Amino acid sequence: MEKYGPNILAEEKKEHPILKFLKQFTEFIILVLIGAAVIAGLLGEWIDALAILSIVLLNGVIGFMQEAKAERVMEALKKLSAPSAKVMRGGSLTTIPAREIVPGDIILFESGDHVPADCRIIETSYLKIAEAALTGESHPIEKEPDALDNGLPLADRINMAYTGTNVVYGRGKGIAVATGMASEMGKIARMLQEVKAEPTPLQRRLAEFGRLLVYAAGLIVAVIFLLGILRGEAVLDMFLVSVSLAVAAIPEGLPAVVTIVLALGVQRMVKRHALIRKLPSVETLGAATLVASDKTGTLTQNQMTVKRLFIDTGEDIEVTGTGYAPKGEFRKGAEVIDPRASRAMQQAVRIGVLCNTAELKDEGEAIRVIGDPTEGALITLGLKAGVDKATLERDLTFIEEVPFDSERKMMTVVYKGEPTWHAFIKGAAEKILPLCTTILDENGPRPMTDEDRQAISKATEEFSKSALRVLALAYRESKTPLEVHSIHLLERELTFAGLAGMIDPPRPEVFEAVKKARSAGITPLMITGDHKATAVAIAKELGIYGPHDLAITGEELDRMPHDEFMKELPRLKVYARVNPEHKLKVVRAWKERGETIAMTGDGVNDAPALKEADIGIAMGITGTDVTKEASDMVLTDDNFASIVSAVEEGRGIFENIRRVVHFLLSCNIGEIFVLLVASLVGMPLPLLPIQILWTNLVTDGLPALGLAMEGIDPDVMKKPPRARSEGIVTKSLLWVMLLQGIFIAFCTLAPFALEFYYFEADLIKAQTMAFTVLVFCQKFHVFNCRSEWTSVFKLGVFSNRMLNLSVVIILSTQLLLVYVPSLQTIFKVVPLSLFDWAVVMAFSIQPLLMMEIVKWVHNRRTINR
Secondary structure, rough: OOOOOOOOOOOOOOOHHHHHHHOOOOHHHHHHHHHHHHHHHHHOOOOHEEEEEHHHHHHHHHHHHHHEEEEEEEHHHHHOOOEEEEEEEEEEEEEEEEEHHOOOOOOEEEEEEEEEEEEEEEEEEEEEEEEEHHHOOOOOOOOOOOOOOOOOOOHHHOOOOOOOOOOEEEEEEEEEEOOOOHHHHHHHHHHHHHHOOOOOOOHHHHHHHHHHHHHHHHHHHHHHHHHHOOOOOOOHHHHHHHHHHHHOOOOOOOOHHHHHHHHHHHHHOOOOOOEOOOOHHHHHHHOEEEEEEEOOOOOOOOOOEEEEEOOOOOOEEOOOOOOOOOOEEEEEEEEOOOHOOOOHHHHHHHHHOOOOOEEEEEOOOOEEEOOOOOHHHHHHHHHHOOOOHHHHHHEEEEEEEEEOOOOOEEEEEEEEEOOOOEEEEEEEEHHHHHEEEEEEEOEEEEOOOHHHHHHHHHHHOOOOOOEEEEEEEEEEOOOOOOOOOHHHHOOOOEEEEEEEEEOOOHHHHHHHHHHHHHHHEEEEEEEEOOOOOHHHHHHHHHHOOOOOEEEEEHHHHHOOHHHHHHHHHEEEEEEEEEOOOHHHHHHHHHOOEEEEEEEEEOOOOOOOHHHHHOOOEOOOOOHHHHHHOOOOOOEOOOHHHHHHHHHHHHHHHHHHHHHHHHHHHHHHHHHHHHHHHHHOOOOOOOOOHHHHHHHHHHHHHHHHHHHHHOOOOOOOOHOOOOOOOOOOOOOOOOHHHHHHHHHHHHHHHHHHHHHHHHHOOHHHEEEEEEEEEEEHHOOOHHHHHOOOOOOOOOOOOOOHHHHHHHHHHHHHHHHHHHHOHHHHHEEEOOOOOOOHHHHHHHOOHHHHHHHHHHHHHHHHHHOOO
């Protein structure tokens, strides 16, 4: 223990919750808002200061609550550690806490045990270990004590047992060779610690955008302040004007509105089987250029299915249906055949059902296999053919089972009938065929010829080329008791009954999802622990792998120089037999090329790559706790098609964020120009800081949320992904916002000047007119922001009910401000007459009318081109 330390996974020092909460306030735009609140407080504008701080606090609380659900990866890893272990110490067997195991300990394990340390196996008895969580291998691995070559992938090291895996069959003995952080699980834990969380594209864009906004506002404020001083204005007055301008320039509600937009998106995505764990990941999905997906269960159904049968020397039968549902037909070419009419087929199916320890459990929505998926496929085949194990066993008495092992590569069960004894055998064709002396045809068993053997070998090869897993089915009958205690005497003089070719079939909905992804400019990749031939066959069928594409194994990847790997990267679409390090390498290589990559995974081995990817996607059904904790998103149905739906939702959310920014910034530009022009020409302030804050935080905030409810563009998945460098505001949008802002400023200044200079009204009356026109102007303008170039009348004026409701609420609230005495005092406004309201409406509707004309002209020119 002193030399190696305890057999536990080390954990990084946790950040205190208070520090985590304070980190929510370190973004540039948030710091600027806090600074603005402090200045407002120093100037005695406490309402302004409290309003800004309330928004900042709301934003921080939402962010903190989301993060509080994350970063429990190490705790989940620890759950996989065995609490105790059986070891040989001092010549006797003893049970000790797993944390006390050290390299050199001899550990015993049997069915149901967690493996407590990485062990070199020295003794086995039908030992099988489920390693899917570590290697991605979907089938339990039979372990052997024999020496192996160096450099094999984890999944092929059959003389090793690894921490956190589970013994599912038999028993064994091993020597601990690595414990704690030195184990394979420990290496994954270290990789997770080394992978540092990077800001998402949205966070980067908002930070850049915030800086640009603040710098631009700072420059304008400085220029106006200096111009005022040069013109002889009082320093304090100009300082107040500058603060007002700063308040006008910064969209105080933007961080909170974006957070709420993302949260609303999260709610919608749950309905599409995608559970988002980290808010900004919603938008990152929309920017994805690659989706690297696991094969088993995500692209495929994770339900082995018999697709082809070979019987009676040359009869190649297709079996329809997928998964464990007992629905399907038997076809010979285009002809549907009755399996009960074929003696040979009935016997082949009967062998598959009886030489079997699995069970099918109907859980309503799905049928689950308890046991080996391969055996589950054979039970389903039997049900399709009208063969039921319980019915068959009525006339038979079970005697003995000889389990599958890696040397024999077959399994045998013995039943006693009246008066015949039966041995049913299934296994590898190359092992069973030499033991067969006869073959079953429709007339019964007959001697096997060389032609028969060649035909069977050819069928086996053809099935394998189609990526089918091939099992040979044979039997032996005897009038005398069979030698159940001698394998060599039992498994001889067999009658060949047939071959079963099975595969984990692709999910039907994935075909369309892959097409949709490709049309959206997203490249799907397959990364799997399965064999290369199987992976390529499925990838070809789904349209992931084309004629010019390449597939590579983890072993080949290790030998490939980095420069060559980077050169071939665009053509590499399938990665097979990979380790955790390979997955991490693939993710980093694509990120190095500037791509935005989404990565799926379910096992512990996937966690580091998921954390490194721009968006890590864990499987909700088959995924381990570790993977879910390391991910940004969890698929509740483990389905690739749900990823594509989530990408579509993510793109829609980004478009809505862009609409919100368009609306808020064009409104802010209008406010800046109102104050800028007023200060340049020597006008009194048309708007007061409290009025600007009310406009920015409340009257703009609610309609912005209404914009966030805008439906997804039907063509959003026909466009390529956004470039990683593309900001929220494009050049064309910036020009549009600038022109709209200037026009809003003109519509606000005109009634102010008219009231103050022409009608010679009090300053407070003129400011009330300017304030009311600005609020109404912006509420009409929000309809412009629903689409950059499509008319609101074409979209449907009433199609976004949330937006319409928010506009009605804000306009009603403005009426209360103008007519309720207590609110008049706070907002420094006076009541307006009917004539005043006519002027307000005449100026307020202008931005909507102007943009409808601009859109009409633009669309006419586009059609004429």
